[in-house]
Amino acid sequence: MKKTPVAAIVAVAALALLPLVLADNYFLHLLILFLIWVIIGSSWNIMAGYTGQVSFGHAAFFGTGAYTAGLFVMHGGFSAWWGMAFGGVAAMLLGLPFGAICFPLRGAYFALASLALNLILMHLATIAERFTGGMQGIMIMPTFVSKVPYYYITLGMAVATLVVVQSIIRSKWGYYFVSIREDQDAAESLGIDTNRYKNVSLAVSAFFTGTAGALYMNYMGFIDPHVVFSLHDYSVMAILVAIVGGVGTIYGPAVGAFIMVGLQELFRSGFFGLFKYLGDRTGSETFTQAMEVVQHAHVLVFGILVVVVILFLPNGIVGDWGKIRKSVFRSKPAA
Amino acid sequence: MGILLQTIVAGLLKGGLYALIGIGMTLIMGVMGIINLAHGQMMMVAMYIAYVLNTMGVDPYFSLLVAMPTLFLLGVLIQKYLLNPLIKVDTILPENQVLMTVGIGMVLTEVIRFIFKSDYKYVTTSYSSATFFLGGISFNVPLTIAFFIALAFTAAMFWFLIKTDLGRSIRATAQDKDAATLMGINTGRITVVTMGLGAALVAAAGCLLAPVYYIFPDLGGPFTAKAFVITILGGLGSTVGAILGGITLGMAESLGATYLGMEYEDIVGLAIFVAVLLFLPGGFKRLTKV
Amino acid sequence: MAYFKVEKLVKYFGGLAAVNGVSFEVQKGEIFGIIGPNGCGKTTTFNMISGVFPPTSGKVIYQGKEIQGMKSHKICHLGVGRTFQVVKPLGRMSVLDNVTAAAFSRVNTIREAREVAEKTIDFCGLAPVADVLAKALPIAGRKRLEITRAMATRPDLLLLDETAAGLNPTELLEAIELIRKIRGNGTTVIIIEHIMHLIMTLSDRIHAINFGQSVAEGTPKEVAANPQVIEAYLGKDYA
Numbered sequence: 001m002k003k004t005p006v007a008a009i010v011a012v013a014a015l016a017l018l019p020l021v022l023a024d025n026y027f028l029h030l031l032i033l034f035l036i037w038v039i040i041g042s043s044w045n046i047m048a049g050y051t052g053q054v055s056f057g058h059a060a061f062f063g064t065g066a067y068t069a070g071l072f073v074m075h076g077g078f079s080a081w082w083g084m085a086f087g088g089v090a091a092m093l094l095g096l097p098f099g100a101i102c103f104p105l106r107g108a109y110f111a112l113a114s115l116a117l118n119l120i121l122m123h124l125a126t127i128a129e130r131f132t133g134g135m136q137g138i139m140i141m142p143t144f145v146s147k148v149p150y151y152y153i154t155l156g157m158a159v160a161t162l163v164v165v166q167s168i169i170r171s172k173w174g175y176y177f178v179s180i181r182e183d184q185d186a187a188e189s190l191g192i193d194t195n196r197y198k199n200v201s202l203a204v205s206a207f208f209t210g211t212a213g214a215l216y217m218n219y220m221g222f223i224d225p226h227v228v229f230s231l232h233d234y235s236v237m238a239i240l241v242a243i244v245g246g247v248g249t250i251y252g253p254a255v256g257a258f259i260m261v262g263l264q265e266l267f268r269s270g271f272f273g274l275f276k277y278l279g280d281r282t283g284s285e286t287f288t289q290a291m292e293v294v295q296h297a298h299v300l301v302f303g304i305l306v307v308v309v310i311l312f313l314p315n316g317i318v319g320d321w322g323k324i325r326k327s328v329f330r331s332k333p334a335a
Numbered sequence: 336m337g338i339l340l341q342t343i344v345a346g347l348l349k350g351g352l353y354a355l356i357g358i359g360m361t362l363i364m365g366v367m368g369i370i371n372l373a374h375g376q377m378m379m380v381a382m383y384i385a386y387v388l389n390t391m392g393v394d395p396y397f398s399l400l401v402a403m404p405t406l407f408l409l410g411v412l413i414q415k416y417l418l419n420p421l422i423k424v425d426t427i428l429p430e431n432q433v434l435m436t437v438g439i440g441m442v443l444t445e446v447i448r449f450i451f452k453s454d455y456k457y458v459t460t461s462y463s464s465a466t467f468f469l470g471g472i473s474f475n476v477p478l479t480i481a482f483f484i485a486l487a488f489t490a491a492m493f494w495f496l497i498k499t500d501l502g503r504s505i506r507a508t509a510q511d512k513d514a515a516t517l518m519g520i521n522t523g524r525i526t527v528v529t530m531g532l533g534a535a536l537v538a539a540a541g542c543l544l545a546p547v548y549y550i551f552p553d554l555g556g557p558f559t560a561k562a563f564v565i566t567i568l569g570g571l572g573s574t575v576g577a578i579l580g581g582i583t584l585g586m587a588e589s590l591g592a593t594y595l596g597m598e599y600e601d602i603v604g605l606a607i608f609v610a611v612l613l614f615l616p617g618g619f620k621r622l623t624k625v
Numbered sequence: 626m627a628y629f630k631v632e633k634l635v636k637y638f639g640g641l642a643a644v645n646g647v648s649f650e651v652q653k654g655e656i657f658g659i660i661g662p663n664g665c666g667k668t669t670t671f672n673m674i675s676g677v678f679p680p681t682s683g684k685v686i687y688q689g690k691e692i693q694g695m696k697s698h699k700i701c702h703l704g705v706g707r708t709f710q711v712v713k714p715l716g717r718m719s720v721l722d723n724v725t726a727a728a729f730s731r732v733n734t735i736r737e738a739r740e741v742a743e744k745t746i747d748f749c750g751l752a753p754v755a756d757v758l759a760k761a762l763p764i765a766g767r768k769r770l771e772i773t774r775a776m777a778t779r780p781d782l783l784l785l786d787e788t789a790a791g792l793n794p795t796e797l798l799e800a801i802e803l804i805r806k807i808r809g810n811g812t813t814v815i816i817i818e819h820i821m822h823l824i825m826t827l828s829d830r831i832h833a834i835n836f837g838q839s840v841a842e843g844t845p846k847e848v849a850a851n852p853q854v855i856e857a858y859l860g861k862d863y864a
């Protein structure tokens with residue numbers, strides 16, 4: 001398992017210097033979202049991509065982290081930043097008993113149960129109005145006016161996540177995770193306590209996802225059950241981020257996060273305002289209508305993307321890079 | 336006492352429909368070994384077919400004749416061109432077929448939203464809210480009809496699985512795919528037929544539900560969730576279990592809504608799911624062994 | 626006190642007994658062969674010993690300790706290693722990584738694990754393919770990887786389940802040599818094999834099973850002459 005590529009170091013350095021050159025709020029916002037997704041995608045990946053335990057409900061951990069931060073403010077008037085310390089822990093405390101129950105049941109149980117956990121928490125957060133604010137959600141005052149501090153905090157966390165994930169993967173744990181993914185019976189016979197290490201992997205994954213949730217609460221200033229426990233926007237998106245980039249690779253989720261956040265924004269903004277611009281310029285109704293269609297199409301595009309990626313790039317851009325290179329640069333021999 | 340009986344009757348009627356939804360899901364689970372997370376979305380598509388036909392004056396019960404073949408075809412195409420090719424794909428995630436069904440569910444939902452927008456549609460019939468009384472308990476007419484049609488479909492399904500060659504091949508494949516292949520069963524074809532059947536059954540449930548339910552693109556998700564609770568409750572792959580599971584879920588939802596409050600209706604199913612996982616992993620199949 | 630023994634092992638799957646009364650004792654340092662026709666319960670016996678599933682009844686006693694019903698990974702840590710008849714390579718990992726994963730059962734740092742793995746790979750003769758992905762190995766390589774991986778857990782007792790099946794004559798000779806070398810290292814070996822020539826040359830003693838029950842035991846010569854064994858293998862007419 002290889003050394004940190006120079007490209008990764010350069011990328012982080014570039015990201016660190018970026019706000020000095022380009023302090024545009026919209027741009028920073030997109031980068032913050034991208035970095036949050038690097039964290040979530042990498043977390044999902046360590047459990048699903050490396051350990052082979054696919055979660056269909058990672059929003060459960062994200063939402064738990066976000067609510068932990070929100071509840072610090074709502075009850076007792078602490079700062080939401082406490083969530084950064086405890087959101088991950090809360091998500092982990094949710095994950096451990098859950099894993100302890102589901103992992104011994106092999107097969108599809110874990111995947112399905114994670115989906116159920118996600119739905120249960122969404123309902124609970126909605127029903128327990130007194131405690132969580134119910135459908136109203138939780139609103140907090142942002143700490144900073146500028147986006148720059150949030151940007152650096154998120155960048156720091158994303159880098160920390162990647163560094164931790166990478167060092168785990170290159171240690172005994174990493175070998176154990178991948179062994180479990182490849183063959184559980186073999187892993188057991190080699191002295192690997194498969195249930196325990198699945199739980200370790202889940203704990204790491206839940207921790208970072210929960211921390212990302214707490215960060216989200218602090219940054220966005222608003223959560224409600226249908227935002228942070230959303231199946232499509234978090235659980236499915238987490239899967240997409242990882243598989244588009246490449247499951248079971250260190251940098252795959254980062255690549256996936258870049259593409260998915262880009263795509264999401266591309267559609268949300270109507271091709272970055274292209275349609276609006278064209279509509280204003282030409283005064284034609286068609287463009288305005290086209291923009292609406294495009295804005296509503298993003299879930300459709302995500303759905304199609306799931307289908308296409310699984311069919312043609314099951315190991316993602318990083319994992320199938322050899323295949324991509326071959327088909328794109330077919331004429332040239334491998335360098 | 337009256338309320339309790341009333342609640343149980345309502346739950347039972349609903350449970351009949353749930354059983355129909357669950358059987359389709361459990362067949363797919365048994366044969367393909369995957370949970371179809373687009374199951375509710377398929378039902379939603381069938382409901383829109385019933386809706387469109389209804390605007391043209393067709394009774395929802397007759398729309399069965401259109402919706403079931405259409406969904407059968409949809410299931411066949413999905414299995415043949417989207418799911419079966421994945422068996423040969425070498426990939427890290429074993430669940431990529433399930434992931435695929437998630438994607439398919441999203442596409443179905445969004446395509447329907449694209450065509451019909453997000454607002455609620457109703458299939459209006461003269462009997463939508465008709466009721467009759469039996470021993471002081473009210474029976475919703477369309478739900479009662481639905482219950483008996485669902486019963487008929489369930490019985491037909493059993494007959495098919497037990498008596499016909501194709502049905503036996505399906506059961507053989509569900510029991511042991513490799514052995515079935517060795518016995519000369521074309522398991523690829525079996526999976527295609529099974530997915531078609533599962534889709535047709537859930538389409539039937541959709542049409543039967545159409546007169547008493549509001550129709551909107553996002554209803555697929557909750558019904559997929561119900562379907563998989565039923566399947567887990569019944570035991571993965573067990574047809575008898577699916578029926579028991581469907582009825583249990585219907586009853587539990589009904590009791591939950593009456594005694595806890597409407598907002599608990601959905602969470603009851605999930606609570607059952609957790610309880611099964613904790614106390615009866617393997618579901619009713621563990622008890623009935625079929 | 627016997628080094629290793631199983632007592633009246635029984636295993637039911639549903640209503641059918643796969644193993645129905647198997648007992649034997651193994652001395653430290655010997656190569657102990659197990660033979661029997663297809664489906665007689667040999668692999669099932671190994672599965673009970675190595676903790677894949679618990680026996681329905683009966684005991685497994687290893688170095689004076691009852692280990693039946695313990696989890697596989699615990700049994701591995703006690704010093705019982707095994708191979709699988711239906712090989713289970715960790716497919717998307719290289720041979721070296723396969724063996725490194727196994728080595729972590731005795732050491733904690735990656736450097737030590739690598740070292741153990743490399744030594745074991747050399748010992749078992751897989752060095753030329755150390756960097757090959759396990760799923761790309763031919764069957765002989767996979768069988769050998771099974772042994773190598775098990776050896777990297779430093780077993781005191783090694784269970785080999787048909788590790789010579791499907792090998793050509795040259796590979797067979799290499800396998801025999803390797804198993805001898807492993808025993809020479811002080812490891813006790815229990816070996817299941819259909820290839821009579823191999824099991825007869827290698828084993829100190831042989832135990833025969835038929836229909837899930839122990840039917841004979843003794844030196845290779847004794848067992849080969851046993852009428853029940855001949856019957857089990859060749860049918861009644863030859864007995």
Ligand SMILES: Nc1ncnc2c1ncn2[C@@H]1O[C@H](COP(=O)(O)OP(=O)(O)OP(=O)(O)O)[C@@H](O)[C@H]1O
Binds near residue numbers: 642643663664667710
């Ligand atoms: N997990 C299981 N579940 C149900 N039946 C099983 C299981 N494992 C083995 N069996 C059955 O138990 C019997 C004994 O099988 P086993 O694999 O132990 O035989 P074996 O002696 O190793 O045969 P072979 O020489 O072919 O490897 C067989 O009839 C087999 O079908």
Ligand SMILES: [Mg+2]
Binds near residue numbers: 667669710
């Ligand atoms: Mg065997």
